[in-house]
Amino acid sequence: MDIRVQEAPFDLGAETNAFAGRQTGMGAVVTFTGIVRDLDDTRMTAMQIEHYPGMTEKALSKIAEEASSRWNLGDILIIHRFGRLHPDEMIMMVATAARHRADAFQAAEFLMDFLKSRAPFWKKELTGKGDGWVAARDEDEDALTRW
Amino acid sequence: MDVLYFAWVRERIGQPKERIESNPATVMDLVNQLRAREPRYEAAFADLGALRVAVDQELSDFDAPLKNAREVAFFPPMTGG
Numbered sequence: 001m002d003i004r005v006q007e008a009p010f011d012l013g014a015e016t017n018a019f020a021g022r023q024t025g026m027g028a029v030v031t032f033t034g035i036v037r038d039l040d041d042t043r044m045t046a047m048q049i050e051h052y053p054g055m056t057e058k059a060l061s062k063i064a065e066e067a068s069s070r071w072n073l074g075d076i077l078i079i080h081r082f083g084r085l086h087p088d089e090m091i092m093m094v095a096t097a098a099r100h101r102a103d104a105f106q107a108a109e110f111l112m113d114f115l116k117s118r119a120p121f122w123k124k125e126l127t128g129k130g131d132g133w134v135a136a137r138d139e140d141e142d143a144l145t146r147w
Numbered sequence: 148m149d150v151l152y153f154a155w156v157r158e159r160i161g162q163p164k165e166r167i168e169s170n171p172a173t174v175m176d177l178v179n180q181l182r183a184r185e186p187r188y189e190a191a192f193a194d195l196g197a198l199r200v201a202v203d204q205e206l207s208d209f210d211a212p213l214k215n216a217r218e219v220a221f222f223p224p225m226t227g228g
Contacts, residue, residue: 034228050154052220055204080227092228112228118206120220121227122154133155136224 001068001076003060005051007083012093019077019095026074028101030108034091044125049082049091052120056080063114067096070110070147071103078111080121113143148213150177152191153222156198159191174200174209177219191221199224 002019004010012033020029038044064076074097081091094111098104123134151164171177178195181188192198200207201220213219 052151052153052201052204052222055201055220058204059206116228117225119227120153120201120222120225122223123226124154133223134226136226141224 001061001064002078003057003064003076004079005053005056005060006079006081009081010079010090010093012090015077015079015093016095019075019097023074023097025099026097027099028104029095029097030101030104031093031095032108032112033093036085036087036089036091038087038125043129044087044127046126047085047087047091048124048126048131049085050122050124051080051082055120059119060115063111063118066114067107067110071096071098071107072100073098073103073107076107076111078115080115080119082121084126110147113140113147116140117144148216149218150181151218151220153220155223156191156221160187171213173213174202174207174211174219177213178209197223 016031036047060078064078067073067076077095079093085091094108096104096107117136117140125132125134148167149164150167152160157163169180171180178192182192195209199222200209202211202213202216203218
């Protein structure tokens with residue numbers, strides 16, 4: 001399990017290759033990447049991501065451990081950035097490795113659903129017309145009930 | 148104990164962290180002590196439904212006891228991913 005919370009950008013290709021390369025006997029690797037986008041066409045110039053150092057790492061580990069207990073996984077990678085990001089920059093990625101693809105796909109979806117509303121990150125959109133905190137969506141909270 | 152604020156809660160209160168010397172029994176007691184201080188706290192804690200709380204870095208509830216707690220954090224619903 002590899003969990004990183006960092007301000008610096010990451011190289012999706014290099015991370016994916018390194019993650020896949022260190023697995024043995026895993027038939028499937030699934031990755032998901034989150035990218036900064038303008039949520040409401042407000043002409044966002046940047047997104048400021050705040051987090052709770054200490055709790056963030058604990059919450060991500062807990063979510064990853066839960067995924068490992070539910071699916072037959074070989075490994076999990078989570079990278080989540082904080083600080084000031086610009087549109088089209090990568091915010092985060094998850095990768096899962098499993099012997100079979102169903103485990104890898106489902107675990108990746110589970111990680112994303114829980115990461116959205118149970119990992120202590122907050123996003124603020126910075127625009128020319130003022131700044132605003134991104135509100136949590138009911139759909140994101142509802143998504144947890146399917147697990 | 149240390150009390151931490153994040154996102155708009157931090158902005159409304161005007162600081163990220165402070166030390167509380169009193170010993171509130173529950174999270175709600177702590178909230179009421181803070182509310183009684185100044186309007187900026189009253190504003191931040193006006194709608195508890197819009198807030199989440201963590202005790203010692205674990206997501207918790209407003210009726211949770213604070214015995215031996217070292218760190219309490221208040222923040223809006225999280226928006227990771």
